[in-house]
Amino acid sequence: MLPFARVAIVGLGLIGSSIARAIRVEMPTVAITGHDGDASVRERATAIGFCDDVTDTAGAAVTDADLVILCVPVGAVAGVAAEIAADLPADAIVSDVGSSKAGVLAALQAALPGRAVVPAHPVAGTEFSGPEAGFATLFKGRWCILTPPADADPAAVARVAAVWERLGAQVETMEARHHDLVLAVTSHVPHLIAYSIVGTASDLEEVTQSEVIKFSAGGFRDFTRIAASDPTMWRDVFLNNREAVLEVLQRLTEDVTMLQRAIRWGDGDALFDLFTRTRAIRRSIIEQGQDDARPDFGRAHE
Amino acid sequence: MLPFARVAIVGLGLIGSSIARAIRVEMPTVAITGHDGDASVRERATAIGFCDDVTDTAGAAVTDADLVILCVPVGAVAGVAAEIAADLPADAIVSDVGSSKAGVLAALQAALPGRAVVPAHPVAGTEFSGPEAGFATLFKGRWCILTPPADADPAAVARVAAVWERLGAQVETMEARHHDLVLAVTSHVPHLIAYSIVGTASDLEEVTQSEVIKFSAGGFRDFTRIAASDPTMWRDVFLNNREAVLEVLQRLTEDVTMLQRAIRWGDGDALFDLFTRTRAIRRSIIEQGQDDARPDFGRAHE
Numbered sequence: 302m303l304p305f306a307r308v309a310i311v312g313l314g315l316i317g318s319s320i321a322r323a324i325r326v327e328m329p330t331v332a333i334t335g336h337d338g339d340a341s342v343r344e345r346a347t348a349i350g351f352c353d354d355v356t357d358t359a360g361a362a363v364t365d366a367d368l369v370i371l372c373v374p375v376g377a378v379a380g381v382a383a384e385i386a387a388d389l390p391a392d393a394i395v396s397d398v399g400s401s402k403a404g405v406l407a408a409l410q411a412a413l414p415g416r417a418v419v420p421a422h423p424v425a426g427t428e429f430s431g432p433e434a435g436f437a438t439l440f441k442g443r444w445c446i447l448t449p450p451a452d453a454d455p456a457a458v459a460r461v462a463a464v465w466e467r468l469g470a471q472v473e474t475m476e477a478r479h480h481d482l483v484l485a486v487t488s489h490v491p492h493l494i495a496y497s498i499v500g501t502a503s504d505l506e507e508v509t510q511s512e513v514i515k516f517s518a519g520g521f522r523d524f525t526r527i528a529a530s531d532p533t534m535w536r537d538v539f540l541n542n543r544e545a546v547l548e549v550l551q552r553l554t555e556d557v558t559m560l561q562r563a564i565r566w567g568d569g570d571a572l573f574d575l576f577t578r579t580r581a582i583r584r585s586i587i588e589q590g591q592d593d594a595r596p597d598f599g600r601a602h603e
Numbered sequence: 604m605l606p607f608a609r610v611a612i613v614g615l616g617l618i619g620s621s622i623a624r625a626i627r628v629e630m631p632t633v634a635i636t637g638h639d640g641d642a643s644v645r646e647r648a649t650a651i652g653f654c655d656d657v658t659d660t661a662g663a664a665v666t667d668a669d670l671v672i673l674c675v676p677v678g679a680v681a682g683v684a685a686e687i688a689a690d691l692p693a694d695a696i697v698s699d700v701g702s703s704k705a706g707v708l709a710a711l712q713a714a715l716p717g718r719a720v721v722p723a724h725p726v727a728g729t730e731f732s733g734p735e736a737g738f739a740t741l742f743k744g745r746w747c748i749l750t751p752p753a754d755a756d757p758a759a760v761a762r763v764a765a766v767w768e769r770l771g772a773q774v775e776t777m778e779a780r781h782h783d784l785v786l787a788v789t790s791h792v793p794h795l796i797a798y799s800i801v802g803t804a805s806d807l808e809e810v811t812q813s814e815v816i817k818f819s820a821g822g823f824r825d826f827t828r829i830a831a832s833d834p835t836m837w838r839d840v841f842l843n844n845r846e847a848v849l850e851v852l853q854r855l856t857e858d859v860t861m862l863q864r865a866i867r868w869g870d871g872d873a874l875f876d877l878f879t880r881t882r883a884i885r886r887s888i889i890e891q892g893q894d895d896a897r898p899d900f901g902r903a904h905e
Contacts, residue, residue: 436904442904486803491826501858502789513789514884514893516748518745519702520790521789523797530878543866543869554856556802564845576834582830583831592902593903596736597729598828
């Protein structure tokens with residue numbers, strides 16, 4: 302039994318195009334309609350061919366759909382929801398893939414009153430963007446978090462969950478505000494720090510940019526991967542998850558200040574204790590299949 | 604022409620054992636003597652067999668050597684240098700692999716007055732430790748920085764450089780203090796921040812450790828790799844490169860505070876500008892062969 306027969310995907314970048322490709326592989330009889338606000342992306346998506354049809358407007362993409370997934374930066378969700386409102390079939394379920402959820406849930410409910418809304422966040426991605434960057438296995442073994450409103454129809458939630466499970470993800474449901482705090486820790490603040498440290502390094506007068514690049518294998522290059530992620534998407538995440546990000550950032554700043562003090566005063570034990578504790582977390586992440594156990598991320602050494 | 608005939612390696616962990624393995628492959632006629640302060644490491648190194656001989660004391664390892672490489676945490680360099688002083692042949696060159704250099708250079712010169720000292724830092728490694736973790740290709744395509752004293756014999760520097768080139772590294776020479784600032788940016792502060800953010804995440808009351816681990820694919824897991832590095836080695840780095848680390852950390856804190864303010868006041872343009880600028884650095888690192896271009900570090904998506 303397929304959970305849906307006709308899926309519309311609005312936004313054909315890394316995530317939207319990966320969903321389309323994965324549906325093609327896992328549920329080949331499902332009809333896929335796509336739209337993107339950018340004409341060049343529509344053209345490239347048509348050429349690649351992961352949708353049955355790429356439409357010129359968001360409304361045209363959804364007219365026939367029983368599931369609509371908005372795969373646009375979270376700051377664009379309200380606008381796209383308004384664009385599709387008139388064409389949305391009465392029984393269609395609307396979902397999304399945004400990295401912050403409380404604001405998205407509110408925006409969808411405001412733009413689509415009375416409609417079935419089941420926001421989702423697949424915790425998966427790469428540093429690349431655009432329709433060429435997607436691939437069908439992106440969600441395999443990753444988690445997808447659903448944040449339905451308290452009064453959501455459990456059957457609608459179950460159908461959206463079934464889609465993600467078919468694409469290879471494990472599904473967890475939580476309240477939108479809690480999601481936003483969890484992701485502030487596991488994703489948003491790490492991205493902000495990565496962007497920041499790459500910026501700091503490139504601004505130093507005493508160290509040239511060429512030196513930073515040459516000697517990046519000492520650790521810096523690990524940060525540059527997520528600091529190469531899509532700027533629009535990430536700007537919107539920080540503006541939309543302001544409170545949780547600021548809270549976690551405040552705690553991180555306190556902890557860094559503590560380490561700064563330990564270095565200044567030569568307190569080796571405080572450093573050693575933290576450095577020992579953090580190894581256990583890495584071990585658990587690998588045990589639970591959320592990262593690669595190969596040394597150095599399996600980078601080539603030749 | 605081999606730059607050296609008999610190499611002694613003191614400290615048989617990730618780096619020491621990788622050097623031994625690489626010499627075996629690239630300069631198979633060179634005799635390799637090894638020592639480690641830890642009896643269990645000596646036993647395991649003997650069993651693996653990457654040295655011709657593993658000795659019970661550091662002195663015994665160096666008696667016959669024309670090159671001695673100390674591969675111990677930087678805080679242990681002074682002690683090991685004192686241990687070998689009496690047995691060191693008059694014409695032997697002493698080098699090391701420490702991640703901070705001004706302190707190491709001073710310690711070596713104090714413990715071994717009048718001897719040829721050419722400190723080195725191969726900018727390469729993985730998050731794993733111990734003699735089992737080493738491999739012969741670790742230094743291929745990476746940089747090795749030499750920080751000889753101002754009055755070093757150019758011939759001695761050239762011979763140490765030749766070893767690293769034979770092992771596949773590119774060699775650069777710089778003043779020890781400048782090295783320490785460059786590495787504070789490209790390695791030490793990134794490690795400190797990674798350790799810190801992993802600690803902060805595991806201390807939050809509202810988010811469980813299990814949630815942090817599950818949803819780590821959103822970015823957090825990238826930080827956990829370098830936060831799994833050897834605790835003793837890293838404690839020593841921070842205690843020995845105090846000034847440069849504190850200076851870079853201060854700048855980073857200012858930059859993070861600026862971003863924090865941009866988020867609080869909804870200044871999307873400031874965020875977008877930084878997030879765009881940082882992509883260029885990633886591109887250069889990949890172009891110069893210092894990181895993998897495959898999405899998501901080439902992690903498996905199955």
